[in-house]
Amino acid sequence: MVTLKQLAKELNVSISTVSKALNNSEEIGEDTIKRVKELAALYNYKPNKVALSLKQNKTKTIGVIIPDILNYFLAKVLFGIEMEAALYGYNIITCISNESLEKEKESLQLLANGSVDGFILSIAQETQIKNEVAHFKKAIGQGLPIVMFDRVAHDVLCDKVIVDDFDAIYNATKLLLLEGRTKIGFISTIDDLSVGKLRERGYNKAILENSNQNPLVLRISKTEDSQFKIKAFFETNHVDGVIAADSASGVIAINTAINIGLHVPKDVSVIGFSSNYIANHSIPRLTSIRQHARDIGANAVQLLIKRLQQKNDADTDVSTRIIKTSFVKNGSTL
Amino acid sequence: MVTLKQLAKELNVSISTVSKALNNSEEIGEDTIKRVKELAALYNYKPNKVALSLKQNKTKTIGVIIPDILNYFLAKVLFGIEMEAALYGYNIITCISNESLEKEKESLQLLANGSVDGFILSIAQETQIKNEVAHFKKAIGQGLPIVMFDRVAHDVLCDKVIVDDFDAIYNATKLLLLEGRTKIGFISTIDDLSVGKLRERGYNKAILENSNQNPLVLRISKTEDSQFKIKAFFETNHVDGVIAADSASGVIAINTAINIGLHVPKDVSVIGFSSNYIANHSIPRLTSIRQHARDIGANAVQLLIKRLQQKNDADTDVSTRIIKTSFVKNGSTL
DNA sequence: GTGAAAGCGCTAACAA
DNA sequence: TTGTTAGCGCTTTCAC
Secondary structure, eight states, X not given: OOOHHHHHHHXXXXXXXXHHHHTTOTTSOHHHHHHHHHHHHHTTOOOOHHHHHHHHTOOSEEEEEESOTTSHHHHXXXXXXXXXXXXXXXXXXXXXOTTOHHHHHHHHHHHTTTTOSEEXXXXXXXXXXXXXXXXXXXXXXXXXXXXXXXXXXXXSOXXXXXXXXXXXXXXXXXXXXXXXXSOEEEEESOTTSHHHHHHXXXXXXXXXXXXXXXXXXXXXXXXXXHHHHHHHHHHHHOOSEEEESSHHHHHHHHHHHHHTTOOTTTXXXXXXXXXXXXXXXXXXXXXEEEXXXXXXXXXXXXXXXXXXXXXXXXXXXXXXXXXXXXXXXXXXXO | OOOHHHHHHHHTSOHXXXXXXXXTOTTSOHHHHHHHHHHHHHTTOOOOHHHHHHHHTOOSEEEEEESOTTSHHHXXXXXXXXXXXXXXXXXXXXXXXXXXXXXXXXXXXXXXXXXXSEEEEOOOHHHHXXXXXXXXXXXXXXXOOEEEEXXXXXXXXXXXXXXXXXXXXXXXXXXXXXXXXXXXXXXXXXXXXXHHHHHHHHHHHHHHHHOSSOXXXXXXXXXXXXHHHHHHHHHHHOOSEEEESSHHHHHXXXXXXXXXXXXXXXXXXXXXXXXXXXXXXXXXXXXXXXXXXXXXXXXXXXXXXXXXXXXXXXXXXXXXXXXXXXXXXXXXXX
């Protein structure tokens, strides 16, 4: 990489002249500016990012910590983050906590050495189970703002971007009740996450308020065979409606129902949290609650950058943005 | 963040003493080392990464440019990259080219300003179609090594990590022929990618060498309704075997076959490139060619770091690692 | 055993 | 209009 020094030497001017010329300073003569710029272009000069970061004490880099990159929703949020960040000239350093508290802490600590200006993150499963938040508060205390999305810690004071999980599932459940379903099951692989809990509560409320059945919940852990468990669930309970809390279970529920000879949606209706892509993995396609993952990512970036640009350290009040889900009617409901 | 300066002041020693003490220099007295370390620990001192990068002229950061984060395979490679990089103390800056040549160029150029020590990337679709490679060569010329994976440019001299696409599909196709299938179709949504072409060639070779049928290829573009097109393909051609080049098509083929009343695998066998996760989205599960995406990522990191550690600029010969696929027999084949 | 000073590449206040 | 200088945080050579 060419440096200012080298340009300066070749042009027989001082380093600061070159610097100012490249930054279109009023102080510098037109012809000098031109000479400098030409040579800079010739050598494809680019200001060294590291030096700039050191000088200006900010990196224009966002640390992103996500629990699981193979989760389609989280990957899509990451996509939204990257896109929006690029728009503002920010880069992102991505760490994957792999649902582990330890790795999450490490990543946070490691990047708090001046590598990033702030964080966007969704909390690891283990962290949510153990309900640890000290490491978040520490980072914030060190002057590194955090924006949490989806899985958030309510007792950490920071900007958040969340989804109307409770309402979405509440409404979806009511929709199945309106269809005349009388035995609606709830399937969750994420019952230990904040969002999983909210969704289950939405289901419970709708069922308890508007039906005579009892809540009927199937919990599946990540190590279990979901096809097998869902099949058993169908056969034991003879449900005529299914609400799935995560994206995969909805599709698997449809495929399983068909496999055991049920007709979807005649015999059983299914609604899930899902994306276009995943919903395509069953016939009929899964009627879905869409989370607008990209918007979530974009909003998180906006909140973070807004906070980074605040001159005074005086905390503006933290804000929570709720990105409304939308409902996509596909073939798996009446 | 605490700096050496602040520690030095508080301890009434010089900055260099503090620096040396923290690095366990032999020059410094034991008690001084102890005093320094205690205060550093108290203040949770961490060397400023940016300053270190500037000083040592290396960032311990890898630029990763991938075409599509929502592609399960690519996301999994990214996972492998992140994990392996973390092991070596490297961070990753992720850019998503979104299959666009322009964005790919931009990302490469942007990060070539000292932000990263080298690149790991998979080439964007548009780049492969237009067969542009100048930007890669330029980056390498600037002293930033590149490791390409999966979608690679054969006329760029750099380290590569690829998969035995041709052989894998060749063998899979032969397997269906051995089952006694006489009308085997090939479904591809990626026929303009280097890997897509290789896979199609593997299929063609197996069919031409070992059967009496002609190759029967269904190409689906990303904007088309794959369920619809696959259904039409089945109904028109009455295939009794399907080889899918990408991960989603295999699962959709199974679901479609079942939907139109075929039995899988009695009436039709299906094999696809796929992961555990995606294969779970059909009943029976998709018999799959596994690409070991995490290994691919890990190997890419190893190659890059090896090259970064070479003292002399004298190019060691570039190497290409082939990560062998493995075959997972599930319910969609006999 | 400890400290002063230079330098990584850059910007900006100040001098000329 | 251009140049000198200091300084961001750190390591390291060279004096003391």
